[in-house]
Amino acid sequence: MLNKNVKFFTTGEFAKICKVNKQTLIYYDQIGLLSPAIKDGKGYRYYSLAQYDFFSVIELLKAVGMSLKDIQQYMAEKSPENFLELMQQQKEIVAQKRRELEIIEGIIDVKMKTTEEALHLHFDDITIEYFPEATLYLSKNIENSTEEQFVKAVADFIEELDRSQLDTGYPIGGITTREQVLAGNYDNYSYLYIEQPHPREGHPYFKAIEGQVIIGYHIGPSKMLGETYSRLFKVMHEQGYQLGQYVYEEYIYDAVMKDREEEYVTKIMMEVQKIQ
Template sequence: MSNRKIKYFTTGEFAKLCKVNKQTLIYYDQIGLLSPAMKDEKDYRYYSIAQYDFFSVIELLKAVGMSLKEIQTYMANKSPHHFLQLMQQQKEVVEKKRQELRMIESMIDVKIRSTEEALHLDFDSITIQHLPEEVLYLSKNIEDSSEEQFVEAVSDFIDELYRSQLDTGHPIGAITKRDQILAGNYDNYSFLYMEQPFPREGHSYFKTIEGEVIIGYHVGTVSTIEQTYERLFAFMEEQHYRLGQYVYEEYVYDAFIKNDEEEYVTKIMLEVEKES
């Protein structure tokens, strides 16, 4: 053992080299995944520098999502051919994760941009804006649904956005038809939606109509939203507009930004047409 310092590392030294705790190495030894290069008469473990690359591959495979059991299965049948095949498979996994991270980064950018814009909004204002055509991804029809059906529809829509990678980071909004709005049924939504700035082939989308939109903001819960609609209707009449086919609602501030529901902010967009 006189040359131990040249060729071998103690468990503590090797753990420090690998940036893990000693218990990780001991556990790997116990399950037969990475055993020390040698043990002395006192059963002390010693590792060689060559085992560092072996450990690095284990950590690499763990980092891309392989379980220790899956790594053990590979180790039981390892060969240059199997290793090459494994690395190619994991490269595909990494590329998929990279795509997911790009999507997450894009979603974060949208959240940052929309929140920065909200900081400069006057929530008491009502404006008329000319909006371009926008592409939306819709849920199934939820008009006249019960509370239980509505909750289920929201859950299904979120699942679909995730499965189809259609979550763009924009808020989930709700579309209400003109007839329901005029009847005062402001929460009888027809569809949920999410804006799709970059539509992908293979999906069915809904396109909004390019044109004039009256935009206002409701601060508070849905129980008082009628008051905001009354303000919007009064403004619409003053400006000699009539209500178009759809009304769109989406949160500006919700539970992620405000603790008190009374401080939630809903953006309301009314499609309108100029009275002749």
């Protein structure tokens, strides 16, 4: 018999308070996670207001990724001491998730910024600009790799960026040496790279030397890169420069923003030195 001094709620009423459907409460009862305070002889279920806090803790633990099985295990051994330990564990998980979300937010900000900048570029222009020193994170050396080795190197590099939380949102590019470019081997990259505007300690980085860089844009598939390089060399020689040590390539528009490879845009940055 119901205690008239205590307010009880039917399954529907309690489900409304908890903002879930009735089936969720019935399922929790079936697995022994949260049973009604009272079940009368007619099979009606009644919940007390005190059980709302119980329900809210279950939802809290679910929200941070804890499985119903693990929640059941805690409930079977619950105590104030175990609860404090559990809350401390979940607090650490939340802190880690917050750090991960901050990284994701930073990546989104960079991708928005670089895309907005790209919208104002004139892809027919070739310019010579001063570049400040930049910090890059590099892959292992991939020069003279086969197509199969190159594909694996890309996959390994992306996995490494994810594992070490070094994905900054900037495009992954390729570094080619002066010797390979002069030989016409434009896609024989020595390293993959990604810019690190805020490098963290404990990782090996490459410093792209500050200085003059000639910048141009290649529109279309990579097999046609030679035509754009020829244009760059022409301007470079006309302006009295010679090729420096490294050339950097990275996509401005790729499959994320364009359907056809003919519309892809590759940014080419060639280190140059004034001929004395």
